[in-house]
Amino acid sequence: MNYFEKIRHLYGIPENENFGLEESEIIALEKRLNIELPVTLRKYYLTLGSHEALNYAYNRLLRHEKVWVSQDGYLMFYEENQGVVSWGIKKEDLLLPDPPVYGNYSNDEANPDWHLEFPLEACLLMLAVYNGVLGGLLFNGNCLDAVGPEVVNYIKDNWQELEDISSSSQRIYTRDYAEMISLSFDKDQNCSGIFIGTNDRDRFNNMLDHLDIDWFYLSTEDMDDEDDDEEEEDE
Structure with missing residues (x-):
């Protein structure tokens, strides 16, 4: 199974069921920030991005209108439920299909504490697991x-x-x-x-x-x- 199949299997989401955002919402996000989403993140938003238990049971996938770019150049797309930790991708890595994800373990944007996590596909599975065992x-x-x-x-x-x-x-x-x-x-x-x-x-x-x-x-x-x-x- 690939990472998307593992997430679907864990949450009992059939392959033929779509819980994604509209293409127009993704386009609006990209235009607003003047970026292109990595292929993996775009696919996730378009197929699983609106599934409540998977994405919002505890920590939060940022909704398309809430995705933002930090002052030090990270595309921020996910946050811990109290906002203490957030996850992002360096702007220079956005054209990679499966870029590395970094976690900021400081809620002070002026003094970030970045740590390399995992490649994006693996990180999405990790976040799905955390949400799952915490209520999803x-x-x-x-x-x-x-x-x-x-x-x-x-x-x-x-x-x-x-x-x-x-x-x-x-x-x-x-x-x-x-x-x-x-x-x-x-x-x-x-x-x-x-x-x-x-x-x-x-x-x-x-x-x-x-x-x-x-x-x-x-x-x-x-x-x-x-x-x-x-x-x-x-x-």
Whole structure:
């Protein structure tokens, strides 16, 4: 599968379904900024750019009228939900079909803190995973506390690490691009958090059965509460 197919598979988006912007909106964006979008980013906007769960569950793909160019020459197209981190592409790289993406880890435009992330296709998958485990996928959970080495080793042995979208501080694992695990690591490489997500309840239950974690949040608990409320209303 290519990166677009992996994203569609993870979110259950059929190949024949389009969740994109209108061509006219992309043209308006390019005219407004006097740029041409990279082929990959243009394709993403035109096919998946308006899918709510994928692009707006937590972090945000910038809508076409919100895309902007920073004062130091980056095309800014994605931002963290609180605006602390944002992602962009150098203007001189825009003609590359799959240019490198940089993350600015400062919300002060005058003093940016740029870090090289991944090529654009891989970065879009990474951002899709982050949004998925943080609410974009129907079944998701997290624990923002230390995760024991035995759990980390179990994950390493039973899920595939996606090295093309992993870093020393955030490692991502999958089974069949249908379930995702993201592990956070501190500077001493101790696991300091875990995020999981899938659109399949059986897969989710299986993950919970095999991961010995004191979860901070599980989406199924919200679902169960909603079911209880509906039953009370029916009585």
